[in-house]
Amino acid sequence: MTFRRNSLPFRISLIFLLTTLLIEGVLFLLLYHTLLGERVVEEIDRLESRAESHANVLAMSFDDETIGHVATMESETDTKVAITAPDHSILQTSNRFPDPLATLVQDESSREDVKETIVLENDWENGPYLAVRTPIDAMEDATRYGYVYMFLPTEIIHEISHRLQLRFLYITGIALVITVLTFVLLSRLISNPIQLLRRATEDVLTNPETLTLPTTREDEIGELARSIEAMSLELARLRKERNQFLSDLAHEIKTPLTYLQGYAEIASKPQTPEPLKKQSIQTILEESQALTELVENAFQLAQLDENTFTLHHETVPASELCEDLHRVLDTMFRVTPIAFKAQTDCSATDVVLQLDRNRILQVFRSIAHNAIEHSEARHVRFDMQLADKSLHFTIQDDGKGIPQEDLPYIFDRLYRVEKSRSRRTGGSGLGLAIAHQIIRLHDGTLTVASDQSGTTFTITLPLH
16 A cells, blocks of 8 residues: 555545644634633632632621631642732731732732722633632621632643643544554545556457456446446447457458459450450449449548538438439439339428438438348339428338348348348448448438338438
């Protein structure tokens, strides 16, 4: 366990310690002044009460015996007493009466005379004694016999203060111990799992398949671990798909290049018959066109992946889009043995859409091309239906259908339903992948359903 100042457990522990000390300091100051203040007031009240009690006794019998009795009583307590004449000369004191107190009594002769108990000293922090004075007045007349001086050593208050300070130090020590334990606990609960996540995620880019994380935890660390694990699995899947895509793309490019090289060699030989030479040149032209289309499709997919694929949105009436689709599809199927039929009245729909007209036409051309090349259908039907907030287009054929195990992957890149067929008969495998992404960028959906009776592609676009 490393105690680093920039670590999260250290910062949390430091905040915990500072907060504890702040609360403790505030409470200590409040308790310190409140308790000591109350204790000082209580002791002064007690002194005043005892002084007044002695003054009442002496007022009834101010003689040597009573004075000695009062002095003897106070000799058995923590307080000190001095009984003086009216001129503040000391008549009697309790045992072990300090000389400084005698001096204090003599100095009080200059104080203004009052007829009630007064506090002479209440500064317990700087003075050695708390002191009060009570006059001894006769009950029958205004005769003053003298004064009773009561003193209490401030050592008692200082002992209370010292005990409070010791308790503060004890609590501070306990707070430090708890802070250390908090740091150790946080290191186990937070820092160590985070360090494990950090070390594990360092291998995400190099070896995401072997990533091991504490995904069984039911706290935030566990949620983070599960998110990182999901990310690593997705990264591994994308890397596998990328490698497979690059491998398939290289194979797709290599095939037309082989044709181009082979037929170019045939056409370049002087002894090649003229018909074969013309056929070779025609094949070279077709393969170059196919290669250009493949590269263009791959470039479009790269743009889609990097979010740089540009859509030129415009407001298009649904009736106008329907007529464009009808015209394009009718043109494509007219030169094939497949019978094409549109089952919708384009003029009956008066809503508008916000879309890229050319890209949407590209999507429908790709779907129609697949129906022409691979469905073995005899009839293709086009329909358009208006829903609450969207427009649904369907292209349905009565061909041989797509196997159910291939349907989830029909929009994957370079995917072919018939793995054995060549590129010349199976296409590049990029058209539907691009179509699916184009529809997604229009906030729509492209789905496919198929069985032995045929295949239906459904395109849903939101209304503007």
